[in-house]
Amino acid sequence: MKNLTLTFVLTLFLFSSCYKETKKIWLSETGIANIEQGWGAPRKNLSIDGNALTINGLIYENGIGTHSLGKIYIKLDGKVKKFHAVVGVDDEVGNRGSVEFIIMADKEILWKSGILKGPDSSAVADIILKGKKNLAILVTEGGDNNGWDHADLADAWFEYSGVAPEIMPLSKSAGERYILTPPASALPKINGSRVVGASVGKPFIFRLPVTGDRPVFYSAENLPEGLSLDPETGIITGRIRKAGEYNITLTAENSLGKDTNSLKIVTGRSLAMTPTMGWNSWNCWGLEVDDAKVRAAADAFISTGLVNHGWQYINIDDGWEAPERSANGEIIANEKFPDMKNLADYVHSLGLKIGIYSSPGPKTCGGYLGSWQHEKQDARTYAKWGIDYLKYDWCSYGSVEKDTTLTGFRRPYILMDKELKAVDRDIVFSLCQYGMADVWKWGRDVGGNLWRTTGDITDTWGSMSSIGFSQAPLAQYAGPGHWNDPDMLVVGKVGWSSNLHHSKLTPDEQYTHISLWSLLSAPLLIGCDLSDMDDFTLNLLTNDEVIAVNQDPLGIQAVQVKEGDQQVWVKKLEDGSIATGIFQLSADKYPVELFPWSEISMTMPFTLKWNELGLNGKCTVRDIWRQKDLGIFEDEYSGIVNHHGVVLLKITPVK
Numbered sequence: 001m002k003n004l005t006l007t008f009v010l011t012l013f014l015f016s017s018c019y020k021e022t023k024k025i026w027l028s029e030t031g032i033a034n035i036e037q038g039w040g041a042p043r044k045n046l047s048i049d050g051n052a053l054t055i056n057g058l059i060y061e062n063g064i065g066t067h068s069l070g071k072i073y074i075k076l077d078g079k080v081k082k083f084h085a086v087v088g089v090d091d092e093v094g095n096r097g098s099v100e101f102i103i104m105a106d107k108e109i110l111w112k113s114g115i116l117k118g119p120d121s122s123a124v125a126d127i128i129l130k131g132k133k134n135l136a137i138l139v140t141e142g143g144d145n146n147g148w149d150h151a152d153l154a155d156a157w158f159e160y161s162g163v164a165p166e167i168m169p170l171s172k173s174a175g176e177r178y179i180l181t182p183p184a185s186a187l188p189k190i191n192g193s194r195v196v197g198a199s200v201g202k203p204f205i206f207r208l209p210v211t212g213d214r215p216v217f218y219s220a221e222n223l224p225e226g227l228s229l230d231p232e233t234g235i236i237t238g239r240i241r242k243a244g245e246y247n248i249t250l251t252a253e254n255s256l257g258k259d260t261n262s263l264k265i266v267t268g269r270s271l272a273m274t275p276t277m278g279w280n281s282w283n284c285w286g287l288e289v290d291d292a293k294v295r296a297a298a299d300a301f302i303s304t305g306l307v308n309h310g311w312q313y314i315n316i317d318d319g320w321e322a323p324e325r326s327a328n329g330e331i332i333a334n335e336k337f338p339d340m341k342n343l344a345d346y347v348h349s350l351g352l353k354i355g356i357y358s359s360p361g362p363k364t365c366g367g368y369l370g371s372w373q374h375e376k377q378d379a380r381t382y383a384k385w386g387i388d389y390l391k392y393d394w395c396s397y398g399s400v401e402k403d404t405t406l407t408g409f410r411r412p413y414i415l416m417d418k419e420l421k422a423v424d425r426d427i428v429f430s431l432c433q434y435g436m437a438d439v440w441k442w443g444r445d446v447g448g449n450l451w452r453t454t455g456d457i458t459d460t461w462g463s464m465s466s467i468g469f470s471q472a473p474l475a476q477y478a479g480p481g482h483w484n485d486p487d488m489l490v491v492g493k494v495g496w497s498s499n500l501h502h503s504k505l506t507p508d509e510q511y512t513h514i515s516l517w518s519l520l521s522a523p524l525l526i527g528c529d530l531s532d533m534d535d536f537t538l539n540l541l542t543n544d545e546v547i548a549v550n551q552d553p554l555g556i557q558a559v560q561v562k563e564g565d566q567q568v569w570v571k572k573l574e575d576g577s578i579a580t581g582i583f584q585l586s587a588d589k590y591p592v593e594l595f596p597w598s599e600i601s602m603t604m605p606f607t608l609k610w611n612e613l614g615l616n617g618k619c620t621v622r623d624i625w626r627q628k629d630l631g632i633f634e635d636e637y638s639g640i641v642n643h644h645g646v647v648l649l650k651i652t653p654v655k
Contacts, residue, residue, distance in 0.1 A: 278313025
């Protein structure tokens with residue numbers, strides 16, 4: 001009896017001790033900064049738009065507001081007993097948005113929500129996790145695109161003992177920030193675009209992009225009447241007096257030698273003959289942009305040498321507008337921009353161009369004044385200031401345009417294009433409406449020089465890769481003067497506010513990003529703080545052979561010739577060669593392999609067969625990033641490619 005009593009007491013003590021160790025922790029307390037998602041940043045106890053978490057009319061005090069494609073990877077260490085969450089599309093998007101939540105543990109799918117479409121559906125996950133080491137939560141696009149996929153994990157908590165669960169970074173390792181681009185030669189070399197569009201009689205500005213030791217002296221033959229070249233700065237200015245195509249011979253010379261190259265100027269409604277290259281304030285500063293930050297970006301183009309590689313646009317995104325128009329209805333800048341004309345003049349004095357932002361609706365996405373019912377005034381104001389580029393963002397226009405047919409989608413852009421054509425200024429027209437109504441099919445017809453094909457990009461592999469590798473069906477719609485735009489670059493220090501961080505993309509993923517956008521003939525708009533770039537980022541942006549792929553005068557967008565984990569994309573170039581990207585998506589099989597359950601092989605072999613690329617016989621192969629000839633190969637070429645990395649080659653048939 002004594003032994004039985006002792007056993008009972010000991011058992012009761014152990015049970016009591018274990019019971020006391022059981023704890024509860026909210027998912028929102030486990031490190032949400034490591035969540036990856038396709039748009040915006042995760043919000044603690046709020047929706048993605050900063051409202052109360054609301055699903056089916058019920059408000060939840062605790063949870064996470066996220067967005068598809070979302071990935072959450074959680075270390076459990078076998079000490080978590082249960083996970084609970086109410087999931088769904090937040091009511092803030094109304095009838096829009098569709099998602100599916102998939103919960104996995106140790107490579108096993110444990111639970112699926114099914115497709116949830118707001119605001120009438122939700123699902124409750126109650127999952128036993130005893131002994132599991134790692135948990136993964138995937139928020140998919142619900143079988144369509146990720147527009148308005150405001151996904152909530154509400155009332156989400158773990159029951160555990162021991163060490164608390166923790167959300168982990170998805171990347172295995174950031175890896176070494178290795179540099180492939182060789183240093184530029186001290187000899188002069190003319191880089192950048194070899195064809196430029198302009199209108200007769202409107203102000204023209206173009207700065208010759210030239211690398212090499214300074215000072216450099218410039219000259220030009222066959223400039224059209226009305227243009228002149230400053231021999232010390234290399235800046236061409238003036239107004240072209242007669243229509244035509246002008247083939248100009250350019251020369252750049254320093255103490256070590258000289259370089260000669262051609263530039264074609266094409267007149268007519270032919271702006272953006274190659275994809276636009278520049279900087280945009282949004283991905284770094286968001287609504288905190290101001291005059292000083294824009295001037296600093298322009299100065300950095302010069303001090304870092306970016307201007308010598310063809311980068312030319314300095315674009316102000318949302319956040320510059322005053323809360324009210326002037327008495328006569330003109331748009332005016334807020335206190336952050338005391339003199340927009342003076343700012344534009346400063347940018348032009350450097351041989352650069354300047355862009356601005358607006359919306360066809362009453363308000364911009366940031367809540368500032370749009371151009372609704374003031375399109376003519378705004379176009380004239382932009383021209384008066386000296387604006388060279390307009391990003392026109394859909395935003396609130398849906399609240400005033402009730403026509404949901406194609407006519408309704410086209411209407412605001414037709415109107416603004418008409419007003420831009422009428423002003424005394426060449427203004428590149430960027431349509432920003434996220435690919436609605438298949439804008440690539442009609443964007444050119446409404447005057448667009450480029451048009452967004454997707455939602456906003458973020459600096460995660462899921463966002464960048466899902467956007468970039470989805471562009472294959474759109475190749476036929478791109479060409480000189482009209483480009484598919486998969487959004488801005490997310491290399492360097494970004495943050496969408498003054499709270500900046502290094503891009504979450506690994507070095508390999510950043511090489512993939514720049515290579516893919518170059519093959520896609522996509523506009524290249526840097527989104528980082530130019531005044532705080534490291535050598536790695538600068539070298540990503542200053543490889544003239546990579547840029548030449550993007551700026552090739554043919555303007556052909558790459559096509560995908562091989563799908564799957566290892567993809568091959570091919571772009572025809574003007575000189576008869578092809579640029580080829582071999583991309584290793586590796587463990588990106590849906591959905592389990594989107595997460596790093598085990599060590600990932602960092603390199604994979606590949607073989608390119610010439611007949612699969614439309615080639616045959618002997619071809620020379622050149623490594624574009626390393627700017628290095630690899631030799632002559634017959635019928636095929638083999639090599640290795642890094643996980644989430646790229647090998648970018650130029651392949652030229654031997655005649």
